[in-house]
Amino acid sequence: MKRRSFVKGSLISGAAAAIAPVAAVAQSKPLKDKIPYIEHYELRVYTFKDERQQKITEDFYREVFVPMMQQKRYETVGVFTELNPAGQTKLYVLIPFNTYVHAEGLYYFLEDNKDYWARGAAYLNAPADNPAFEHLETSMLKAFKHMPSKQIPAREKRIFELRQYKSASEAAGKKKIEMFNDKGEIDIFKRLGFKPVFFGETIIGNDRPNLTYMVTFKDMEDKAAHWKAFGGDPEWKKISAVPEYADALLVSKITSTMLVPTDYSGI
Known part of the structure; x- marks a missing residue:
């Protein structure tokens, strides 16, 4: 299985079932008449073993992900480190979406974006024996x-x-x-x-x-x-x-x- 296909599947497989009823509603009536405007947030928490991993991941967000969201998706992405870390800091990334459906749109947008995969290669295609992070925990929140x-x-x-x-x-x-x-x-x-x-x-x-x-x-x-x-x-x-x-x-x-x-x- 190609890495990009795996990433896409892992990110959106859970969302697909929830989005299907939304699509059905949209066909019968305007979406705004049925579903209230409530933001959703993806919260990513990275654990690193050393500064090298942190740098690869931060470079990806600084140089690729955050600018791309600003230019293409107009999302305001928050990226944070711990104030008083016990050892190597964790990295917290908060990605807002206008609605849950916009999250799927982002994943599809990135899937076939050649510029994204080329510029983010050090992070997105890091080798198994030298990964860009030790652990990634992801949550989806509803406002x-x-x-x-x-x-x-x-x-x-x-x-x-x-x-x-x-x-x-x-x-x-x-x-x-x-x-x-x-x-x-x-x-x-x-x-x-x-x-x-x-x-x-x-x-x-x-x-x-x-x-x-x-x-x-x-x-x-x-x-x-x-x-x-x-x-x-x-x-x-x-x-x-x-x-x-x-x-x-x-x-x-x-x-x-x-x-x-x-x-x-x-x-």
């Missing part, structure tokens, strides 16, 4: 209805916190999302100046059910001040005091990762 599209912070001194809340059951995960969407938790983040970038439910990926979101700070001191304000906020205390919204019932694990944007990141 929350109360914040259906990303918000890009100003290009100034900034760090990001990527938080993931894992739940023990599908029902618990939906209940936690309800707190963000319907009970005002997203509004609290905005009112307190967290400058959220996105909130998303993981629909494809590991450790489901979970939700993931990204917020913005000037520095670690700013982060501490914001979370202190959040914990003492009267509206948050009111929401979190409701027995059915207790974290012990809805959240089994919280993961927080502090990130810094690369010099070529669009976010």
Whole structure:
């Protein structure tokens, strides 16, 4: 099997079944009349064993992928490294899509793009005995209805916190999302100046059910001040005091990762 065919199949095979009903709706009525505008996000997390691997992968995103998205797809791609890595940093890549269907369009666009495969050869065709990365974890996220599209912070001194809340059951995960969407938790983040970038439910990926979101700070001191304000906020205390919204019932694990944007990141 050709490498490109394998890549294409692995990326879109899961999406094809979900996209088929969308196509049927589009034939009967305009898509906008049936399906709300909700962004989706592909989150890629790379693990490297050394600087050589990181350089190959970062060169690919800096010189090939990000410019191509800007020129051809008009997508704002975020690329981040860890603020305080334990050893070789991981690389986080956030690729937004206007809708889930646009993700398939991107994969088809890249499949037969000769310029993409030629310019990205060091990464895309790295040999098995000298790979460009050790591990790649990919998730697809669906934006929350109360914040259906990303918000890009100003290009100034900034760090990001990527938080993931894992739940023990599908029902618990939906209940936690309800707190963000319907009970005002997203509004609290905005009112307190967290400058959220996105909130998303993981629909494809590991450790489901979970939700993931990204917020913005000037520095670690700013982060501490914001979370202190959040914990003492009267509206948050009111929401979190409701027995059915207790974290012990809805959240089994919280993961927080502090990130810094690369010099070529669009976010």
